[in-house]
Each structure stands twice: as C-alpha cells, then as structure tokens.
Amino acid sequence: MKRKRPAALRGGEEAAAAALKRGPWTPEEDEVLARFVAREGCDRWRTLPRRAGLLRCGKSCRLRWMNYLRPDIKRCPIADDEEDLILRLHRLLGNRWSLIAGRLPGRTDNEIKNYWNSHLSKKLIAQGIDPRTHKPLTAAADHSNAAAAVAATSYKKAVPAKPPRTASSPAAGIECSDDRARPVDGGGDFAAMVSAADAEGFEGGFGDQFCAEDAVHGGFDMGSASAMVGDDDFSSFLDSLINDEQLGDLFVVEGNDHEHGNGEIGHGDVMESKQ
DNA sequence: AATCGTAGCAACCGCCGTACA
DNA sequence: TTGTACGGCGGTTGCTACGAT
Numbered sequence: 386m387k388r389k390r391p392a393a394l395r396g397g398e399e400a401a402a403a404a405l406k407r408g409p410w411t412p413e414e415d416e417v418l419a420r421f422v423a424r425e426g427c428d429r430w431r432t433l434p435r436r437a438g439l440l441r442c443g444k445s446c447r448l449r450w451m452n453y454l455r456p457d458i459k460r461c462p463i464a465d466d467e468e469d470l471i472l473r474l475h476r477l478l479g480n481r482w483s484l485i486a487g488r489l490p491g492r493t494d495n496e497i498k499n500y501w502n503s504h505l506s507k508k509l510i511a512q513g514i515d516p517r518t519h520k521p522l523t524a525a526a527d528h529s530n531a532a533a534a535v536a537a538t539s540y541k542k543a544v545p546a547k548p549p550r551t552a553s554s555p556a557a558g559i560e561c562s563d564d565r566a567r568p569v570d571g572g573g574d575f576a577a578m579v580s581a582a583d584a585e586g587f588e589g590g591f592g593d594q595f596c597a598e599d600a601v602h603g604g605f606d607m608g609s610a611s612a613m614v615g616d617d618d619f620s621s622f623l624d625s626l627i628n629d630e631q632l633g634d635l636f637v638v639e640g641n642d643h644e645h646g647n648g649e650i651g652h653g654d655v656m657e658s659k660q
Numbered sequence: 661a662a663t664c665g666t667a668g669c670a671a672c673c674g675c676c677g678t679a680c681a
Numbered sequence: 682t683t684g685t686a687c688g689g690c691g692g693t694t695g696c697t698a699c700g701a702t
Contacts, residue, residue: 409670409696431687447688448671483690498691499669 406440410449414439418446419454452493459491463500471497472505476519 406414421437427450430443439446452458463471467489474485482494482501489497506516515522 407672429687430689442672443687444673444689445671451689452670480691494690495670502692503668 404440405434405442405445407445410453414441415449415454418449422450422454448495452495457491458493463492463496467492468500468505471501475501475505479517 410418417437417439421433421439425433425436427433427447430447433439433443434441434446437446441449470489471485474488478484480498482498486492486494486497501516509516509519510522513522514520
C-alpha cells in the first residue's frame, strides 16, 4: 500500500542491496510466501525470500506473514471486550504492543497499534483522558502540555526502555519465530509488583511500581523481571490482572463514572488513584 | 461530477537485544 | 571479549477509500 521512497536512500541495507520489490503485496506473492512457510517453516527470514523465490527483503516477508498471512489471524473487527482488554493492558504496559497482542489471540501488534492510534487514543482524548497516562488531560497538563498528550505516540525515544527481547524460538504448529505464539515475556519489576499485589491486593503496589509516567513511558523495567520470574509467571500475572474481578474495581478511579455501558471507556485510573 | 479532507491501515525504517563465531 | 548477523519491536509514512462540500 505504499513505499515510493528509494530504498537506497534509507538505511535498509537489505532493500538497498538489490532491486527488491517494495510496496503492497500481490496475491501471488502472498501465496508463494504462505506456501513456502507452510512447507519449510520460517526460521530464517533473511534467506527465506531467496529460497522462496520472492523479490522481497526478509523483514518484509516476516512482517507480511506475521501481520497478514498467519493462519490464526483474526480478520474481524476488534470487539468491545477486546477493546476493553487493550485499554487495560495499555494502562499497565504502555506502548508494548507486542505484549498487548500476546494477550489477544489472533491479533497482531501492528493491528493493535493501529487501532490504538486511530480509534482508542482519540476516544480517550474525546473523553478528556490522556491516552499516554490514562489520566485526565487536565492532570496530565501538570506535567506536560495537552498538545503533547494528544501527540500520543512519539515519546518512546525520549525515554527509551524496552522489554528484553528474546531470540527467536520455534512456536507450535508451523515453526516460526513468533513472539505472539509464546507466553508473553516478562515485564516490569515483576517480583516487587507481585509482592506488593499480594500484600495489598494490588492497590498501593502499583502506585509505587507504576508511577504513571514511568509505566507508560517505559520506566516499567522489563529487564529485571525476566531474571526473577519466568514467562509463565508473568503470563499468569497478566491473566490475573485481566480476569480478576478485583481489578475491575482497581481500575475505577474515585469519583469516576463506574459504568462501562453506552460505549464509554469507563475504566478508572489506577495511577490517578494513587496521586 | 469534481475536488478536498480525513480516517484507516499496510508496510517500511531505524534501533536494539540476542546468538554465535 | 569483540564483531557480525539476524530477528523483533515501536514509530512513522503514505496510499487507498470514503465522506463532505
């Protein structure tokens, strides 16, 4: 659906190396890629296009597969409960799209990211909520101006902090290095979060560990967590956050409308409640 | 009917972490 | 220990579709 920038002018050594095709994928290319992956697996994206006879860079093939061709991809619109889950997870994890996608079977990080940027962030803004911090925009303005809050996406580089990235590991079924097929990898000062949560029923614990700015801006240190707990633990923890009825209360800020009905985003603000 | 503005989203880019020689 | 290759992630771009004028 695009790309007219000459590859040679932009980093991408792969694309620059040869006259590789860019832009929208054709049905024929899709079929070639899908057949090849089904037959051979996708353990080496770099060499896959050559082996499959595609004039694409490995990254492009990987992206196409991950975001479009995987058989488990859901093509239906994001449902209300999924939207609700995205909101909760974003509040907890910030722009960790791959982590969020890991909790939504059949959804890709790209899809969720797009949905957030085109729908949810605007929805939150319309309700006077800062999509970055999930705090009321007026409160957010105490720290940064509202305009910055509206420009919800460009903060990562200012405060870089990423979860540890595990190397590729084969997923079940077709052998692909697909993060979304694995349990979500670790996140945050998890041990402290868990202990705080255990001691206080989450309430309070998150206030310390999840200063809104830190959490949403990446201060949520994924690195320390994976050293202390396993993926399964973190996955279970997220499940508990997602499913626990307690959490429903936790997400409701004092004085906020507790109702989720009528299409409103009715979550409260766990960060705000600690202020 | 033509033009303009905007929303949605597929695809690309640069960067970073991990694996391995 | 260092350098290189590769995979993966989040941010950004820009094309397409569609509604408004």
